[in-house]
Amino acid sequence: MRKFVLVLVVLSMIIAGLGIAKDTVVINLQAEPSRLNPIIYQDTETSMVLESIYAPLLDLTEDGDFTTEGAVTERFTISDDGLVYTFYIKQGIKFHNGDPLTARDVKFSYESFMDPDLGSPHNRYYAGIEEIVLVDDYTLEIHLKELDIAFLTLARLRGAVMPKDYIESVGWDEYERHPIGAGPYKFVRRVPAQSIELKRFEDYFGENAKIENVVFRYYPEMSTAIMAIRAGQVDFIGELPTDEFNALKRTAGDDLNFGTYERFEDHRVVFNKRPGEPFADVLVRQAVNYAIDRSEIIALTRPGMATPAVGRVPTFHPAHAADAPAYEVDLDKARELLIEAGYPDGFKTQIFAPSNHRERVLEVQQIQRQLARIGIEAEVVAVEWGTYLDVTADGEAPMFRERWSASAPEPISFIESWHSESSWNPIFGTYYNEEVDRLVDLIRVTIDTEERWELYREVQRIAMEDAVCVPLYYPLVGEAYNKDLYIPEDLWNPFKRPISAVHRWEWR
Template sequence: MMRRIFITLIILLLLSNLSCQRVSENIPGAAGAKEVTDHKPAYGDTLVEGTIGEPSILIPMLAGDSASHAVAGLIFNGLVKYDKDLTLTGDLAESWDISKDGLVITFHLKKGVKWTDGVEFTAEDVMFGYKTIIDDKTPTAYSEDYKQVKKAEMPDKYTFRVTYEKPFAPALSSWGSLPVLPKHLLAGKDITKSELGRNPVGMGPFKLTKWTPGSEVVLESNPNYFEGKPYINRYVYRVIPDPATMFLELQAGGVDWMGLTPLQYTRQTQSAYFEKNFNKFRYPVFSYTYMGFNLKHPWFKDKRVRQAIAYAVDKDEIVHVVLFGLGKAATGPYVPDTWPYNPNVKRYEYNPEKAKTLLLDAGWKDTDGDGLLDKDGRPFEFTILTNMGNS
């Protein structure tokens, strides 16, 4: 059974973002970009991005996969956002004040911003979203940040204030797109059954116009976007689960932009053809792959079992063999050398013997000689769920 664990598990890996874009979509100033003579933007055209995974739901606080967040990120807004330099800046918040002790944040909201159905955005929407995300009935993985808030207030229609029990480092950054919802459409309803999960109403630069399951998600520019109409008229996500097939579509012009696998980046895009016809980029990104345990499952309630699995995975081998060195074994969701990164978090080195010992201590052993660990007559087997295109 230990051998099976080695094959199927991928533990937390920090990745570099690898992407390829046709030269016709030049980005002036980008490394490797071809020379362009006219930098003046113009309205129109469609950008087609390839994605291996299809969104599951487009309400941000309910989404647990990157495909959903990628699409929802073009539809919804938060009070704050990161700019291109990863500096926090205002989004729906015009400005904010932080008390000297860091416990109180007062957001001053932009006025005149409207949801795509024409209703004005106010502090009521932020308060409603906040109360929804901390509700135990809401199946979200992101509630803990908001449960640190001791008190939430609306001094007026365009002001939202939160007070924390104690200093909380990510307090400001947590007020992104997750907790802002249209109260006028969701109040008194079960958010998990709302039609907005597949037909969202947002305030972002794009709005959903078509979702063909297993095929594509089509967005059109929001002409009333409060920061100005986007220059791109349509943004299309084509769902292509197989990266090799997507790569062929890129070469054929079926997609304009895709993330590259390590193999594609290092071995399949070095030709003169690609140098001439595509721009290729590599940059660090807040992205990671991890295995999350269902702590309601009796096996995974035992800390020794979780630790055994961590010891059983050769993470460095995955980085060097599977990712061609384009990644790094990680201990959490933060990129090394950023302010929240803690280099002192305990690391689980590859140690299969220690993994076997921990499982034995937890009662798992091969009692019938079939090569599989078992306990109480049940073999140590479990299912790992992942999105399409990952294996």
């Protein structure tokens, strides 16, 4: 017996000395993903999960350029007139169920986004497609109705090539319950209100994931997530609130690693501009812009971790409109505009925010106080994430606090929702300006890059003169992770954020 115990002790010492390789990484999500369906989802949390399950048609470099590395496309060509895109698909790629990935699946994926019966909110991105031609099993041509310089940015399948035969066999509902892609991780299971589990796909066509299992665990309360990462129950928390990020850096010492990067996104307040709403009047929207103090909001929730927004495209991008109307705080001007609009005593309204994002709730509470200075009584309505998506999509929110992460490298989706025919237009407040429509259409056919950047800037100048929204800030994102977890440096940038390539993470 003593010999047996001694052997166990020795083995324990050897194992402790050598260390045991971890095979799981646990990632925090601030909300439960909505629907694991690439053509339907609209939220960031779902995107964070699906990026590990699917293989993209094209990927992005850290500089925001297109690349075929890590993508299903071997190469692609564009015709001289810009109307025909030919994709040559890599051979030997398998979906998670073992089916081969071919050009048929790419064609099916495009047609699913385009199918009005499936109700994708992203279908406008594919509206410019005239036809999709299968040349052979691994080659397809996409013919456009007209030149569209933003086609690849908006219509590169949102990173999702889907399996035609499997979906046609089980149906969309079952597919959403058990999604199958060709990415580095395969779906294992979803525990409602708790977690989503993925496992390394051993037949992945690229470099195999270094960590075998990924668990996305929901911690709607950030304080709970922070306790979990301190206790070693969570290994990565993305997009920490600034105060929590700074406090954790001060107190964690060497127990955690930290990283920051700029995001290709903006934060803003959206108006419901439908007829009959106070915000249908540009004078009211301008008054609100003059009343909101962005510097106060940044000082409250993101000190040192945000830049006041002017227009929508972030400052690091050449399409940023530094000279767009910025609406410096002027309460007297705001009150004059309300009087001119017929609201001398102000009015009552509501502003919505997702309750699971504490920073956003704090910000709309601050906005509530700021609007009270000019007589607008704004009720703060904080609702859970799913309800927030429904209410804003249905046009029930007079105002709501929104974040938009844009596709890259072309910043078209920042302004595309302002086009009157955009599928996003009804969601983001119903805006119509004939000149904005013309310029957005012109952007899509302007090949010269510098000319196109100036068109972006002009669209933002016009839209901000119309006070179409209240730009708040461009964020610097802070994230915390286990000290033994290695995340490559090239992932800390606006176009290749850490969560976009979990398969490249590894335990030291």
